Amino acid sequence: MSKFERQGVILRLVQERELATQAEVADALRRAGFDAVQTTVSRDIAQLGLVKARGAGGRLVYALPGAADLDRLSELASALRRWVTSIDSTGNLAVVKTPPGYASALARAIDEAYLADVAGTVAGDDTIFVAARDGLTGADLGEELRHHLEGDT
Numbered sequence: 704m705s706k707f708e709r710q711g712v713i714l715r716l717v718q719e720r721e722l723a724t725q726a727e728v729a730d731a732l733r734r735a736g737f738d739a740v741q742t743t744v745s746r747d748i749a750q751l752g753l754v755k756a757r758g759a760g761g762r763l764v765y766a767l768p769g770a771a772d773l774d775r776l777s778e779l780a781s782a783l784r785r786w787v788t789s790i791d792s793t794g795n796l797a798v799v800k801t802p803p804g805y806a807s808a809l810a811r812a813i814d815e816a817y818l819a820d821v822a823g824t825v826a827g828d829d830t831i832f833v834a835a836r837d838g839l840t841g842a843d844l845g846e847e848l849r850h851h852l853e854g855d856t
Contacts, residue, residue: 710747712737717765721758724838728765742843745820749847752776755819763819775816776851782812783852790848792841797833797848806831813848820844 709732716722716731725744732739739747748765752773756766768776786809789800801809810826813833821844822834835844 706747709737709739709743710751713744713747713751713753714767717753717767721760721762721764723758723762723764726838742846745839745843745847746850748819749850753819754817765819779812779816779818780851782809783848787848787852790845790852792845794841795835795839795844796841797835797845798841799831799833799848801829801831803829805829816851818847820847 712732712735713728716728716735720731722728722731725741725748728748729739729741729744732744752768753765754768754772755763758764786801786805787799788802791798791800799806799809799813806826806829810824810831810833813821813824813831820836820839822836824834825832833841833844833848835841
């Protein structure tokens with residue numbers, strides 16, 4: 704199966720049912736006959752620009768992005784390209800380096816992007832700690848930020 708076929712199935716699945724986590728998306732893919740690991744699903748969700756929205760039951764579930772969501776992701780990609788010098792990871796943190804004085808502005812851009820996998824940020828002068836939500840590693844989050852940096856929003 705190609706990346707485009709898998710991503711097409713993911714789009715169909717999030718439109719048909721309420722999937723709240725990457726694990727739920729991966730399970731739904733497997734039930735649909737497609738083999739996918741969580742890291743691949745994480746990358747696909749970031750590349751598709753899926754967002755979290757309130758489902759009928761009130762819980763946050765993956766949904767297709769609207770125009771406002773695409774604008775937020777475009778602004779994030781622009782900020783990342785402008786200020787990131789490196790992205791590393793440890794534990795459940797992505798560690799983002801910037802030139803001196805730019806970490807706070809970039810942390811704000813990350814926070815305002817409302818990425819489903821980001822619990823929050825802490826910024827210093829040239830370093831940002833980006834905390835991953837439960838179930839994700841800092842490496843997963845670093846990979847997602849790199850996708851946005853590369854313009855795969």
